[in-house]
Amino acid sequence: MNCVALLGQPNSGKSTVFNQLTGSRQHVGNWPGKTVEKKDGTYSYNNAKYTLVDLPGSYGLSGNSDEEIITEKFIKGGEADLVCVLVDASQLERSMYMLADFAGMDVPAILILNMMDVATGQGKKIDDKLLSERLGIPVLPFTAADGKGFEGLKALIEKELKTPHKLITAPELGQANGSGSADSGKMLSDGNAKYAWISEVLENVTKTSGEDYKLSKFDNVLLGPFWGKVATIGIILVGFLAAMLIMSPFMSVASMLPKLLGAPIANFLTGLHVHPWLVSVFSLLIPNTIYFCISMAAFVFGVNIVFGFLEEIGFLARAAYQFDGALSKLGLQGKAVAPILMGMGCTIGGASGTRVMDNWGQKMLTMMVVWAVPCASIWSVMPVISGMFFPAWGTALVCLGIVAYIFVLMFVVSRVFGKKLVPEDSRSGMIMELPPYHKAHWKYIIKEAWIKCFDMFKRALKTVTLVSVIFWRFPSAPPEMWRAVFCIRSEPLLNL
Amino acid sequence: MKLSEMKASSHGTVSSLGRDERFLNRITSIGLTEGARFQVVKNDRKMPVLVYVRETLLALNRKDCEKIEVMEVRG
Numbered sequence: 236m237n238c239v240a241l242l243g244q245p246n247s248g249k250s251t252v253f254n255q256l257t258g259s260r261q262h263v264g265n266w267p268g269k270t271v272e273k274k275d276g277t278y279s280y281n282n283a284k285y286t287l288v289d290l291p292g293s294y295g296l297s298g299n300s301d302e303e304i305i306t307e308k309f310i311k312g313g314e315a316d317l318v319c320v321l322v323d324a325s326q327l328e329r330s331m332y333m334l335a336d337f338a339g340m341d342v343p344a345i346l347i348l349n350m351m352d353v354a355t356g357q358g359k360k361i362d363d364k365l366l367s368e369r370l371g372i373p374v375l376p377f378t379a380a381d382g383k384g385f386e387g388l389k390a391l392i393e394k395e396l397k398t399p400h401k402l403i404t405a406p407e408l409g410q411a412n413g414s415g416s417a418d419s420g421k422m423l424s425d426g427n428a429k430y431a432w433i434s435e436v437l438e439n440v441t442k443t444s445g446e447d448y449k450l451s452k453f454d455n456v457l458l459g460p461f462w463g464k465v466a467t468i469g470i471i472l473v474g475f476l477a478a479m480l481i482m483s484p485f486m487s488v489a490s491m492l493p494k495l496l497g498a499p500i501a502n503f504l505t506g507l508h509v510h511p512w513l514v515s516v517f518s519l520l521i522p523n524t525i526y527f528c529i530s531m532a533a534f535v536f537g538v539n540i541v542f543g544f545l546e547e548i549g550f551l552a553r554a555a556y557q558f559d560g561a562l563s564k565l566g567l568q569g570k571a572v573a574p575i576l577m578g579m580g581c582t583i584g585g586a587s588g589t590r591v592m593d594n595w596g597q598k599m600l601t602m603m604v605v606w607a608v609p610c611a612s613i614w615s616v617m618p619v620i621s622g623m624f625f626p627a628w629g630t631a632l633v634c635l636g637i638v639a640y641i642f643v644l645m646f647v648v649s650r651v652f653g654k655k656l657v658p659e660d661s662r663s664g665m666i667m668e669l670p671p672y673h674k675a676h677w678k679y680i681i682k683e684a685w686i687k688c689f690d691m692f693k694r695a696l697k698t699v700t701l702v703s704v705i706f707w708r709f710p711s712a713p714p715e716m717w718r719a720v721f722c723i724r725s726e727p728l729l730n731l
Numbered sequence: 732m733k734l735s736e737m738k739a740s741s742h743g744t745v746s747s748l749g750r751d752e753r754f755l756n757r758i759t760s761i762g763l764t765e766g767a768r769f770q771v772v773k774n775d776r777k778m779p780v781l782v783y784v785r786e787t788l789l790a791l792n793r794k795d796c797e798k799i800e801v802m803e804v805r806g
Contacts, residue, residue: 244760294760329762329785336760419750426759427766447740448772448783460775556790559779568792569779664792665779666757671788 237285237396238314242306243321244294244333246668248349251379251679252321253289256389259686266291266305271595280389288315296336297422300594310340317395318344324354324361324376325671327441328433334370335406335429343399345373345391352378353673361441369436371403380547380676406432451672457553467557470550474541475580475611482537489529493522524696524703531583531699532692534611538577538584539684546573547680549670559665565645566653568593569665571601578608583691585610596656603652607644609637735780735796737771737803744768747800754795762787768804 243249254261257276266273274289290309291302310318320337323330327348334346348354348361367374375391377384406428409421437443450458457463501518505511545551551573559569570591578585585605592598609617621633737743745767748755762785763769772788773781779790791799 294757297756297760326785326787329787332760332762419752419755422752422755422759423748423765426755426764429759430764430767443786447770448788450772458773458781460778552790556779556781559790559792560777563792563794569790664795665790666761666792666795667790668761669781669788669790 237283237392238288238316239285239392239396240288240290240310240315240318241321242290242310242318242333242337243349244323244330246670247321247323247330247333248379249289249321252319252347252349252388253287254683254686255379255382255385255679257287259689271301271305272590278389280393283393285392295332302594310337310342313342315342317392317399318342319347319392320344321347321349324348324351325357325359326668327354327359327361328430328437328443331433331437332429335432338402338405338432339408341401343372343395343401345375345395345400346370347388348374348376349379351376352381353671357671359441362439366436366440369404369440372400380679382676382678382682404432404436454553458556464557467554470545471554471576474545478537478541478580479611480537481540482533485533485536486530489526489533492526492529493519496522520703524699527699527703528692528695531581531695532688534581535584535587535691536684536688538580539687540680541580542573542577542584542588543680543683544675547673547675549672552667552669555665555667556669563664565600565604565649566657567597567601567604567649569667571597571604574601574605575608578605578610579614580611582606582608582610587687587691596658600649600653600656603648604645607641607648609641732801732803733797734771734782734791734799734801735774735793737774737780737801739771739774742768742770742804743801744804745799746802749798751798754798758795758799761789763789763799769801 241249241253253274253276256278258278260278261274261276264273265271271291273291276287276289278285278287288309290306293300293303293306296303296307296310309315318337320334322334337344346366348363351361354361361376363374363376373391373395375384375388377388406425408425408428457466497518500522501514504514504517542551545554554572554576555569557569558572562569562571562575565571570593571589573591574585574588576585577588582605585608586602589598589601589605592601617634617637618630621630625633734743734745745763745765748758748763748765763782767784769782769784771780772783777793779792780796782789782791
């Protein structure tokens with residue numbers, strides 16, 4: 236079996252390459268004995284099968300987190316026949332750090348210069364031939380998000396597995412500079428040695444502009460302390476409206492299924508003298524289950540398209556900057572803003588969005604906080620139901636009370652579980668790159684959202700079928716009862 | 732002085748990143764090393780500090796910035 240591993244910093248586009256190569260042939264599990272997600276998948280090329288392993292997202296290989304230890308062990312263990320190191324071509328110097336960390340390992344590799352479209356857009360030129368000569372491994376200029384160069388990548392992987400190349404140069408490490416404790420001193424001097432090596436390797440390969448950074452007018456507003464928050468929240472609200480527009484056709488078609496299919500199927504089966512028990516399975520249980528699952532998947536689809544777009548253009552990183560202060564009070568950091576906001580559209584979407592968090596503890600804590608956030612259908616149920624029992628002012632009061640309660644709940648959850656999941660000494664503040672604004676690659680965004688939504692549909696089908704069967708066999712519950720239970724969450728949205 | 736005290740659009744070099752290994756590892760891998768030259772792009776009260784280093788715009792948590800010692804460079 237040909238085993239290929241993907242290595243790169245979180246912003247290098249690693250998951251894009253992984254998803255585009257494997258499509259839906261993925262498997263998500265855990266690394267043995269660890270709470271770190273393991274993603275692997277397969278693809279075929281020229282009648283040969285390849286296994287692709289997505290190494291856990293980390294910034295380096297210095298063994299400072301479970302993710303880094305796993306990645307280092309995996310590469311050193313020789314399980315991968317080839318390691319594809321991904322770097323961001325638009326920030327070559329900084330993102331080559333991963334390659335500098337990898338350089339000490341004696342494993343065949345190729346270097347993928349991803350996001351060439353962004354680099355070219357910034358007027359950057361990279362001499363990939365010279366770079367390849369210096370490193371001794373193939374260097375491939377690439378734009379993963381436009382989905383075009385993948386045949387070339389597969390061909391290169393095939394070739395390199397037959398005639399592998401290893402790095403011929405590495406930074407000189409291990410010279411302690413004497414300051415501080417032995418370990419931190421070594422870390423500092425190693426860090427400098429790695430960047431020195433990078434500058435050496437990149438000399439005449441690309442030019443580093445020494446110009447100052449100027450915030451665009453738009454960023455000046457968006458990153459401002461007050462109006463920035465207003466604009467950020469405004470953009471997200473517009474995003475939710477867009478998500479609802481995207482999912483409403485799917486949901487309205489799905490909502491017709493039970494009505495359209497129920498009676499004809501019942502008539503048809505009764506005509507065949509099928510046992511009434513089976514008739515109700517096919518005419519009630521199955522159409523309603525499918526309806527409910529499609530509605531849920533449509534939620535996930537809409538929310539993922541919008542958030543995929545907001546992430547890709549670089550907006551979500553700016554939202555994280557805005558809310559880092561508020562979230563650090565919950566023991567979280569700015570990055571948690573994306574899953575929490577997604578949770579306002581759909582709790583499932585929010586929970587799956589927690590994968591952006593740095594480690595397991597933060598991921599779990601974010602997920603718990605996401606649960607406290609009411610999803611779109613609860614937002615619409617709140618005023619409707621309270622409106623039935625209270626006059627207008629009472630309804631407003633009830634809704635306000637619920638919103639206040641949400642914040643209290645988030646606070647309590649973070650107090651109760653925060654210390655355990657994210658211990659005080661392991662709390663790390665936001666250290667995050669604000670990427671330049673990108674153009675969105677729609678095809679990729681839709682494909683990603685589709686994969687997630689299909690995955691969601693399959694999982695929902697299993698759970699909902701089980702739960703519907705329980706309700707349906709409940710002797711005192713008429714069939715309408717479970718239908719009402721399942722529809723109540725999605726119904727109000729259909730009437731918007 | 733501390734990184735958190737630098738004014739927007741001023742320049743500086745890092746003199747000390749502290750001795751916390753976990754923090755050192757993160758901050759080094761994202762581009763900030765001792766001796767590195769940087770530009771402060773934005774520094775608003777109660778907000779993370781925006782720093783431009785190695786052609787990358789970084790948002791750094793305010794509390795972390797209080798641990799980073801820097802020297803201002805003029806011109």
